[in-house]
Amino acid sequence: MKLSSLLQAIEIDNIPEDIPDINISGLHFHSQKIKKGFVFIAISGYETDGHQFIEDAIKSGAVAIIGEKKWSNPTIPYFRVKNSRNSLSKLAQCFYGTHTSNKTFIGITGTNGKTTTSYMLRHILESAGIRCSLVGTVANIINGEQLPPSNTTPDPLTLHELIHKSKDEIIILEVSSHGLNQGRVDDIPFDYALFTNLSHDHLDYHGSIYNYFEVKAQLFNKLSPQGEAIISNYCDWSRRLLDRLTIEQKNVFSVGYDEIDHMNLANVNVEFSTEFDLKEGNYEYKVTLPLSGLHNAQNASLSFMVARRLGIHATQVIDALNSFPGVPGRFETYNHENGATCVIDYAHTPDALTHSLQTLVKKGAKRIIHIFGFRGNGDRSKRKEMVEISSKYSDLFILTLDDLNGMDSQQMVDELHHLQKVYGNGKGTVVEDRTIAIQAALEQAEEGDWILVTGKGPEFYKQVFHYPTFSDKETILFHSEAYGA
Structure with missing residues (x-):
């Protein structure tokens, strides 16, 4: 890719009239991972400032630098942006060509249940003959191959590289609050955004549970125009999110215990395996899950509803849940x-x-x-x-x-x-x-x-x-x- 083409993805404060006709072989925000022909993106991080490592990146072969601070003595092209972290996602999307992707993106956020729900949903989809990638805490599964994870939500470069590699129809992403707050999924148009629940976690980072909720809610601002929000309505924070999204006139669907929910969970029995009923309109389904616990019945009900919104027949969903093998390290x-x-x-x-x-x-x-x-x-x-x-x-x-x-x-x-x-x-x-x-x-x-x-x-x-x-x-x-x- 030419440097001029890459730079079209972002807004630059000091863009010159003539951009050097340079071939770009890669880009990175970590100076130790820079190779010959790379663009180095200098990010002001939470622990270190990438601008301090510009000279190291140049020695490693960087041919251009993108940063947000003044650089008094540039020896190679330097392009200044307002926010390097926000620019990184757009640059990654442009470099890997994922802006033209026709895949279906499903994002799952919440405190607990993201991993189990993502694995359940993938199992349902694959059982129905739909190829599905998964990016999350336990592993990244791309084209059926299991790759080691980095974070729950990878950095934008890793994420868009995984999307680029995927030949699967659907990509499920666990979306953490850190990932949302740091802009890792800023340029992904989600077709479905799921909310599992919210409880006490990461308050050292977010300061308060109210801030934590606001960050989680950002996922639903990233829905595509026809995208759907699907809420697991089993906690007070779910109710708050439902009210907000309804006022914002989003396409909202929920599963829970209340009459307002589009699907209802009832008669949960967890004595041996987990058995429960799901009511959808005039239909009632009996589900048996090989996992224990009320929380897994709630995870399964959310997965059930998403699968139904994707057009999978209820019988196929029930059969898949009944054979769900579980998640490594989850009960x-x-x-x-x-x-x-x-x-x-x-x-x-x-x-x-x-x-x-x-x-x-x-x-x-x-x-x-x-x-x-x-x-x-x-x-x-x-x-x-x-x-x-x-x-x-x-x-x-x-x-x-x-x-x-x-x-x-x-x-x-x-x-x-x-x-x-x-x-x-x-x-x-x-x-x-x-x-x-x-x-x-x-x-x-x-x-x-x-x-x-x-x-x-x-x-x-x-x-x-x-x-x-x-x-x-x-x-x-x-x-x-x-x-x-």
Whole structure:
């Protein structure tokens, strides 16, 4: 691509009359990933300023720079924009040619349930013969190939490259609040925008739950003119969003318990698998889901409604949900040789933790042993509530280390001791090493007990622990003759 063609995608403050006739072989915002013939986009980040690395980018082969600050001594073409981060999405779209895409885009936002809903929906679509890509937390699945993820919502360059590679008809994207706030999906015309729920999370980044909601709501401003908003109406924030979108005269559809909803969830039974009814107009469907929990019935109801809006017959949707294999690290269950049941779950918010623990109670757990921790340099405001929730439903909980993310381990351990002592209701203990904590739970568990390990799901450990394992699943299997339930 010629530089002149690429620059047509953005507004430039100092565009010259004659733009050099340069071939562009790539672009990036990370100076260490610049190669010969690349354009470097200097972004004022939250931790570092890309403008400080312009000279490094030039040494690596950059042939042009795009930034938002003055550069007093340019040695190669420099183009100034008002906001480099916003420009990045448009440049990525132009470079990869995704502005001409005829794919159907489905975006899913919310605090909990994004991953499970996206996997359910993809399973339904693929079962109906519709090829579908998925971009999200656990993996990026493009043309049937599973690729490792970066963030829940990738940076614009990665995202548009994935869209460019995809030969699938539909692309499902998990859209995080960080992704929305940082403009990663600014130039994607969503055909369907889904909202799962909203609860306490990421308040260290957003400041308040009200700001958090406003960022989530931005997804619905990115709907194409004929796009549809589909809301899972099971929380107060859903009701607020529904009212707003209705006033804005969006095409809005909802599933929930109320008469105003276009589809109703009823008669949920989670004793063994999960069974529930869905009412759509004069029709009523009985659905059986191999996953446990009310929250999964809600995720399934949202997936059901989207599939129906896409024109898939109800019988096909029901059959697909009945055979849904689940999501790695989302309530993943293993039976232990001693008669206990181990569950690995990604739950890392108060709401998600409540759902997971309540599910164990409804399954008749003799005792619940819960193992969890907190991310270093993360949202501290939810920690007290999560310890209180665990102490309410668990018979014993063990606080242990999660990803430290640069935080001093002793500082985190001291905080864990404080949390369990003040808010643990006498049920908690602290075991610093995550693998030893899991081993301790397995050793004291008896027949009928349930061991719940939350926070990481399928993610690999970022630090080295005592035992030579790299994930919660590996640790459980390493210490036992556990097998998939």
